Amino acid sequence: VEERTLELAVSNQTLRAELAEHGRQEEILRQSEERFRLLVDGVKDYAIFMLDGKGKVASWNTAAETIYGYTEAEMTGEHFSRFYTPEDLARNWPEHELVVARAEGRFEDKGWRVRKDGSRFWASVIIAALYDNENRVRGFAKVTRDLTARRRIEALQESERQMNEFLAMLAHELRNPLASIVNALGLMRSKSGQEQTEFRDVIERQTKLLAHIVDDLLDVSRITRGKIALKKEILDVNAVVARTLESCRPLIDARKHAVELRLPDEELPVDADSTRLSQVVLNLISNAVKYTPEEGRITIALSREDGEAVLRVRDTGIGIPAALLPKVFDLFVQGDRSLDRTEGGLGIGLTLVKRLVEMHRGSVSAASGGLGEGSEFVVRLPLALERGVARSLVKEEFPRAPATRRRLLVVDDNRDFADTLGALFETMGHDVRVAYNGTDAVSATAEYRPDAVFLDIGLPGRSGYDVARMLRSSPELADITLVAFTGYGQVEDRRRVREAGFDYHVVKPADAAELAKIVDALPARA
Known part of the structure; x- marks a missing residue:
């Protein structure tokens, strides 16, 4: 009995010790949890x-x-x-x-x-x-x-970045036609007859381009502020599309595109503003023409589907990257922000299309297989219930007989600008050649050995920067004077021009006197 009592006493003591330890561990755990909670709450x-x-x-x-x-x-x-x-x-x-x-x-x-x-x-x-x-x-x-506040700040920064890009591109797009007009006006002072008619045609084309740019800007602004009122009437979409296509023929023919127009035998009556609907069709066709390489194919098809008039404009052009498709109708968004923007444009045409279509209670969508796979834009409009069918230009005179006859190469993918600038230099008494892309610029420089190259920055294929670096790396051509003649004039653009090896940076449009000074200052070449 005594032995059993001793065992129980020992067990009891052990149990008390274990309970005490358990209580101590629970207290440690409680304190740990309390510290954690205080930390989390803090x-x-x-x-x-x-x-x-x-x-x-x-x-x-x-x-x-x-x-x-x-x-x-x-x-x-x-x-x-x-x-x-x-x-x-x-x-x-x-x-x-x-x-x-x-x-x-x-x-x-x-x-x-x-x-x-x-x-x-x-x-x-x-x-x-x-x-x-x-x-x-x-x-x-x-x-x-x-992260709401941070996201708002990032959105504002992105909006500001897009606006700055848009403004830079706007300046570039306006300067190009202005430069051609300045050149043509300068040439008209010294020409007569048929030559003057040709230069007047240049001015007319470029003035229409300026008017189109300004009209698109104003229309987007008016629509955004709800200032456009549609003048609706019952009209046949077939007639609108056919008429608008004919107005685009000169642009289509210049690019040597094949165009197929598919119209249904029946009328497609819609309640629409004829002018605004033509604007939609014009922007879509112009977009297809500009972003399809020469000798491409464009298909324009109209059909009736589920109570809607459906317009499809399909091309074999450069296509749209998948990442850009959701944003292709956004304002200030351009598909290609690189220098190789030979087709121009402000990135507002498709925005205008979307907003005008939506004002007609319709919809527009874009599809593309990706870069190089072409694009298709589809406009859907509800069928009607009833049937029916510039700045002041310089006036300074330029030298007619320069002290030294120079050999000049003009390179610009805007043919009107390149040709008129070349003609302007010829009237100054210089020998001139013209190229329209970076590859031809390099070969023409090697063959012609000009005293100076007036080089556009945004050239197709090889940019003006690429051409300048190639010329500077050639021992035989490194001493040629390089003039960056471009619509890009921001601080960053000037820095890149210097780094590429240009001697001058001239922002379009430049007057004849300024160009004459550059040519007169050219150093003699061996």
Whole structure:
């Protein structure tokens, strides 16, 4: 009995020691959890909360209350999907997040979340799986940060960047026709008869281009401000398309394109503004013509589909990158921001198309297989119920007989500009050759050995920068004077011009006197 009593006493003492140790461990755990909670609650910029294995909230820090608007009492035991948008709930995104976190240990995402008051905020989210001693997932820790303010700043910065690019391109597009007009006017002072008629044709073409640029700008502005009122009437889309196509014939013929027009035998009556509808068709055809290399193919087809008049304009042109397709109708967005923009354009034509079509209760879409795969634009309009069918130009005189006759090479993909500038130099008494792209510029320089090359920057294939570097790297051609003659005139453009090895940077349009000074200052070449 005494032995048994002793054993019980020892066991009792051991049990008391174990209970004391267990109590001590529980106190350590409680203090640790308290420190963790204080730490989590002290984080003000991140919503940190725990989820059980089914996604229900188990704990909720102060920042979570601030960001989401719910108190801990309101959220404890509630499923975390409450914070998600209807769009995310429809695709079971909350469950997807937990599945990934459970499988991979971690999930990261950015997206819209919903506050208690219904407002949305842009959030950065991290979900980490929590494991027990047997490496089983027992819950999740979720950290959310409100990035709405940062996203707003980034959007403003992107908008400013696009605006700056647009303004630079606008200046370039306006300077090109102005430069051709200045050259033609200078030549008209010294020419007569048939030659004057040719230069007047140049001025007329470039003036129409300027008017088109300005009209598009004004129309986008008016539509944005709701200042355009449509003058609707019942008209046949077939007639509008056929008439507009004929007005584009000179541009089409100049590019040697083959055009196929498919019109249905029946009328397609729509309630539309004839002028604005023609503007839509004109922009789509012009877009196809400009962005299709010479001798391409353009198909224009009209049909009746499900109570709508459907216009399709398809080309075999340069195509549209997949990343750009969702933005192709956005204002100030150009497909190609590189220097090789031989077709010009401000990136507002398609914006104008979309807004005019939508004003007619229609829709427009774009499709492309990617770069080099051509493009297709589709306009859908509801069928009608009833049937029926410039700045002041310089006047300075330029020298007629220069002290030294120079050999000059003019390089520009705008043929009107290149030809008129070349003719202008000839009237000054110089020997001139003209090239229209970078490849021809290099070969012409090697063959002709000019005293100076007046070189456009935005050339097709090889840019003016590329040509300048090639010429500077050649021992035989390195001493030729290079003049960057371009519509790009910002500080960054001038820096790049210097780095490429140009001697001068002239912004279009330049007057005859300025050009004469550059030529007169050319050093003698061996």
